[in-house]
Amino acid sequence: MPEETEQTTQLTSDQLKLSSNIANYSFEDQKENIIPVKQGRSGVTLSQLFSVAPSKRHEQLQEGHNQFSQELQNLGELDDPLDVYSRYIEWTIQNYPEGHNNESNLIQLLEAATRLFQDDVRYKNDARYLKYWIQYSKYVEQPREIFAFLENKNIGSNYAVYYEEYGTLLERAQKYKEADEIYKLGIRRNAQPLERLNRRYNDFQIRMMTTTSIPNENPQTASKELINPQRKILGIKSSASSTKSAPLNVALARNSSSSREAANTLKIEHATPIDDNLPSTGKISVFYDPDGRIGAAALAASENKWKDYGTEASRKKENIHDPLKWKGEKLSQKSNCSVIPAAKLEIYHDEPQLASLNETERPIEDFGRLPENKSDTSKEHKLTRETNSSHTLGKQSASSSSQTRKAKSNNIQLPENFFINLDQFYVGDEEFCFEEIRAKYLGWGDKSVEEEEHSIDANVSEYCTDVEKNPTSNIGQRTPIKDAKFDESEKTNRPSPTINTKEALADIYEIFSQPLIRDSDDENGDYSSSSRAKRENKPTIFYDENSLLQTPSSSYNTSGIFAGQKRKGSHDENFDLFENSFNSQASAKRQALGILFPLDCVHKETDIENSQSLNNELENNSCGESNSIILRNQYSNHRGDIRTVPFEILTPIDERNSEYESGKASLSSATSFKATESNESTGELDDTFGHKTQKKVIPLSSKSNQPILHFQAFNSLPGNLCNPMDPEIRDKFFSELNPPLSSYEGFYDHKLTEFSGSEKVNNCAMNWINNSRKRHNVSIDSDYTLNLLDDTFEIRQKLGEGGFAKVYCIVDKKRLNKIIGNEIHRSSNCNDKSIFRALKLQKPPDAWEFYILRQVHQRVSASTINSFISVSALYLFKDESYLIMEYLEHGTILDVVNAATKENTSMDELLVGFFTVELLKAIEAMHAAGIIHGDLKADNLLVRLEPTEEWDSQYSPTGSNGWSKKGVKIIDFGRAIDLTLFSEETKFICDWETSEQDCYEMRVGKPWKWHADYYGLAGIIYCMLHHKFMQTTCVDESITRKRYMPLLPFKRYWQDLWRRMFDMLLNPSYVRSDSQLPITNELRDIRRELEGYLVMNCERNGKSLKLMLRKLENKEYS
Amino acid sequence: MISTIQQPIDKSHRVDSWITQIHNSLVPITCTSEFFSFNFTALVSMQQYELYDMPADAISSVVFSPTNPDLLLVSSWDKSVRLYDVHNTSPLKTSYTHKAPVLDCCFSDGAHAFSGGLDKRLKTFDFNTGNDTILGAHDEAIKCVEYSKENNLIVTGSWDKTIRLWDIRSKDADSGGTYTQPGKVFAIDVMNHKLVVAMAGRHVFIYDVRNMKDAIQKRESSLKYMTRCVKCMPNGEGYASSSIEGRVSVEFFDPSPKSQARKYAFKCHRKVIDGVDTVYPVNALAFHPTHGTFASGGADGVVNIWDGFNKKRLRQYPSYPSSVASLSFSCDGRMLAVASSYTFEEGEKDHPPDSVFIRPLSENECKPKQVGSS
Secondary structure, three states, X not given: OHHHHHHHHHHHHHHHHHOHHHHHHHOHHHHHHOOOOOOOOOHHHHHHHHHOOHHHHHHHHHHHHHHHHHHHHOHHHOOOHHHHHHHHHHHHHHHOOOOOOOOOOHHHHHHHHHHHOOOOHHHOOOHHHHHHHHHHHHOOOOHHHHHHHHHHHOOOOOEHHHHHHHHHHHHHOOOHHHHHHHHHHHHHOXXXXXXXXXXXXXXXXXXXXXXXXXXXXXXXHHHHHHHOXXXXXXXXXXXXXXXXXXXHHHHHHHHOOOHHHHHHHHHHXXXXXXXXXXXXXXXXXXXXXXXXXXHHHHHHHXXXXXXXXXXXXXXXXXXXXXXXXXXXXXXXXXXXXXXXXOOOOOOOOOOHHHOOOOOOOEEOOOOOOOOOOHHHHHHHHHHHHHHOOOOOHHHHHHHHHHHHHHHHOOOOOOOEEEOOOHHHHEEOOEEOOHHHHHHHHHOOOOOOHHHHHHHHHOOEEEEEEEEOOOOOOOOOOOOOOOOOOOOHHHOOOOOOOOOOOHHHHHHHHHHHHOOHHHHHHHOOOOOOOOHHHHHOOOOOOOOOOOOOOOOHHHOOOOOOOOOOOOOOOOOOOOOOOOOOOOOOOOHHHHHHHOOOOOHHHOOOHHHHHHHHOOHHHHHHHHOXXXXXXXXXXXXXXXXXXXXXXXXXXXXXXXXXXXXXHHHHHHOOOOOOHHHHHHHHHHXXXXXXXXXXXXXXXXXXXXXXXXXXXXXXXXXXXOOOEEOOOOHHHHHHHHHHOXXXXXXXOOEEEEOOOOOOOHHHHHHHHHHHHHHHHHOOOOOOXXXXXXXXXXXXXXXXXXXXXXXXXEEEEEEEHHHHHHHHHOOOOHHHHHHOHHHEEEEEEEOOOOOHHHHHHHHHHHHOOHHHHHHEOOEEEEEEEOOOEEEEEEOOOOOEHHHHHHHHHHOOOOOOHHHHHHHHHHHHHHHHHHHHOOEEOOOOOHHHEEEEEOOOOOOOOOOOOOOOOOHHHEEEEEOOOOOOEEHHHOOOOOEEOOOOOOOOOOOHHHHHOOXXXXXXXXXXXXXXXXXXXXXXXXXXXXXXXXXXXXEEEEOOOOOOOOOHHHHHHHHHHHXXXXXXXXXXXXXXXXXXXXXXXXXHHHHHHOEEOOEEHHHHHHHHHHOOOO | OHHHHHHHHHHHHHHHXXXXXXXXXXXXXXXXXXXXXXXXXXXXXXXXXXXXXXXXXXXXXXXXXXXXXXXXXXXXXXXXXXXXXXXXXXOEEEEEEOOOOEEEEXXXXXXXXXXXXXXXXEEEEEOOOOXXXXXXXXXXXXXXXXXXXXXXXXXXXXXXXXXXXXXXOOOOOOOOOEEEOOOOEEEEEEEOOEEEEEEHHHEEXXXXXXXXXXXXXXXXXXXXXXXXXXXXXXXXXXXXXXXOOOEEEEEEOOOOHHHHOOOEEEEOOEEEEOOEEEEOOEXXXXXXXXXXXXXXXXXXXXXXXXEOOOOEEEEEEOOOOOOEEEEEEOOOOOEEEEEEOOOOOOOOOOOOOOEEEEEEOOOOOOOOOOOOOO
């Protein structure tokens, strides 16, 4: 509606004056939203626009749009359709001061206007039309394309505006040369108004003068102008590589696939007027088109090709998303850049202390590819190994291999060293894995199980000792044996010739008592420890290396046996010493050299004596190659015990008193392998070395008139020292006893008659075992009866054997008959334990144990009385004595330990604790009663598990609730001492050969008293805990103080009180500040502590003390 | 107009900030509660512990039951094979013995164990009846015993340079056959139908258990020194092997060059002592049954968890008192058994007591880390 628009314009012009001030006000705050227009904006329109409310303004504008769109519908009927558009555009520009937006749709409007008439000849040279194109170009990303398009369509080419705008555009894009060409083109084409164009061109040239004078302005362009000044507008670029000089080409190339043809068209089109100026190069002649035919054809082609410039929407179409539902859409995230594992990463070295649980991950170091040529590396490896044959081969090869590795990759900074010794695992061409080495070491390497099974019977275990005697051990210091006082701490200070003394013996024993493992530690670790070698069935050799200077004459050896060497599993070449290996099967040798000692006799004193005779031999053999002589002796021991090998079952410790040796020799009946063996050994001993007995300081037998005891033990009861085992002392005791022994109940004294029943008893026991194997049913046969005076007993199996006594199980016929008389079924009687007794057959006879046991039972309080074996009778004959004691079916602690070892379990700490408490109680009571047992060991301790009706699972230290029925029973009081018979100061020394199971003082010949029991107690506990006989080590706290410790460490989870207890028991003299013994009170305290632990833990963590005891109860130990 | 544009912007801002406020207030609350509950359970159940009633000598192998995650089989140099219930306070359930040290053991199903050792015999033990039976013998000690589930076979490798198969269904000892190898067998593992045999002389042969006549592949070990352990990946694509020189290699069965290009080896179990990189033997490997990551244990007493896919170390546990002799993941992957037992690499010496540690694993402890999707 033109009228209406006129009205509005009139209105606005009317209002202009009226409201200029107001108008200023009304759009003052909106100035930022108004796009400046070249020709300016009407203030009235603006004030009108911004004075109305936005919603109302929107309505108004919408109305305007509607009007124009109505007009546009009738476009086809108008003479000047562009006019409608021109008004619409003007209106839009005026009414939308913010420029193009979705409401104004200015761009769409311009597009519509320009596209509609692009092929309309009427408007080819219409200023308005051109103006809209130029306006449109402002909204286009690549305005140059618009101009190229217009050029192509030949729109507005007569107007200076085109060239001016184009030139300005290029100038703004710093394409000065092209701008210059455009200006020139316009001038040449006589574009109107030419004057303005000229002026603009002049201005441009002036600007160009200033810009080109700035050197850094666009050096490329500038230099091109210098180099190529002849180049003309739209001419051919001189350099094919330069795209900048061919703006149209570039512009078109971006636009369509036909750009080349279009470009050609352009060039051809414009070539005609300018060809004169062109340099006559080959390139240009190609495009030369004098006829214009090609140009026309090309033009036609170009018109086909670039018909339409396309709308903004079409250009943007790639950027426009089709509307999608948002639900479930994922917003694309910026993708993480992936970590590409680099070929070479920083090397990470394991630092030992850096390890922590929550450590952040680290890249695996050196993920390098494996070496391609593997055979090479192996060769290399072999080579390096072959070249090194020395001892340090492993290390060298390791380092050389690390060097080769280094050569391959620079990753390694540090030299590598193998933790293991490669030599051990690469022998010759063969590899050995750890397990093989271990198996070999343990002796499994070349032995089949079958062999082993067979070999058990003839098992020969060897024991060896290394005996070294420091020549400097003193003699001057040596106190006479009579005093038997030794100060071992001083003996290293002064020289002493070699003399067989107890002190010297003590030194040797001390060496013996050193555990082998420690030896190896001391010896610079040069050879592998021999501690395990005991397991081997084959002869083993123990090496020793000693740097001590020793004179041969001072060397002690317990039994010098020189035999051929057999080295096994050794890695060492550098032993220049004597090695003796003795195979017991080489009986000839053995006989020649004379001695075969059972395990228990290893430390026989006599050995020491005998060995001296070998010293000369030794001297001869030593060849004087060095000052050191090391004797290696092996004791071989026939073991009849089948159980020994696989489990290292502990066998009871034989005690052997030298005074009975001769008597034993006559005890020839071989009831067991062991018996024969011990006979053999003792017999041999006498045979071979009988002639040397005179050398002995302490004679073997007290029967010899040499006084063993140089203390006055006989008349007045003792001086300070005493051999408690001395029969003469005992005889004296008996004679002075008040009341006399004969008054004791159950004592049958027939000292004058010989009985000689031992063989019969032995045979009976053998038969019993044989028969009971055959016949399942136990029947009582008269064959087995033993008549001791008026009493009849029936011999059953042998229970055990001591050094000079045997223990049998017997049936008390009297009692049996009584029960039968009560008409109880016979078969059930056999299971009644009350009919069984234990018979201790001792040869030679001994009444001592009977006496002691009676004394114990008299003196000890009722609460612990059950912890001591009770004796019912003693039949004493001239040659034998028969001690009848109560019988306990559950065996000894040693049996329990061995049974546990067999089952590969260990005695639970609770159980050990229980027995320890019981044992401690008993010993406390015994010591309080003035009795020392003197021979406490695991095989002298029976397990007492009496049946009980009520038995609470909660442990009770007081013995209530049935706990008193369980415990231990101490047996074998053969060595016991009744302290009341001696004066208080009396201490004892022993004359029997000691073993490691005897206390330290006994072994070194020092006087002892309670030590023996303490040590024995420790030995029992150790045995229960570790399933091994106790070995101790010695720590020097100071020169005069030595502290003994058990060899094996306590397990981590065991209670600490074990350690304290052992410390007390092994070092009893350190317990009290005044070093006085006994330490009964201290032991009681630690026992109470242990009791407390038992009370707390007797039913904990699924363990129950009661159940464990019940398990023992239900087991059969025979 | 402008204000209408601005308003929504303002609103959206407000809404946004409100939402973030909610988040700020809510997120920490939920986090802390999760954190606490997690930590609580961690404190209760995540403690590593040591098993009681250990064998008296060194431990040669630990294996978890394939069916019951609580049952652990332990073979030892004290000649015993013991079955433990790791969650019980008195864990030792049952045991049986050989006549010589036992070198390896395995489960077949949940109720039978197989073991072999220096006595050269393969023994089986029925947990239900408590009977042990000798199945047969090698000429030399049996170093390794494995069970092939797919074929219901026991595979044993021995120092007599043979592999023997034992069909446990038939009583005939020779049912499986004997296959001579070029070297003493040090380690084997079976996965699906593949059998990997690592031998002395760095031979590594790969067999198909169904056709043992010829090895599918005969390889030389990628590692320069003696192989200690071989374990197959749970996905059956390859295997990892370890050597005495502190290296582990990961290799693949597929002989195609593309697959072979994926193999690699890496260093581990080393300590820098006095500027020298001390290399420890890697005694044990174990693959996690579900995640496919693996653990390695060395003579340095350290256990590492590796992510073989991403070539990363996931964990390093504080070192154990003695060499790590054997490792095993429970079938549910919730526990790792570590046998800390001196492996005799230095000959006879004084060493810490032999023990088995049970290390409960949290959900993601052995999970491979996700690397960015690309």
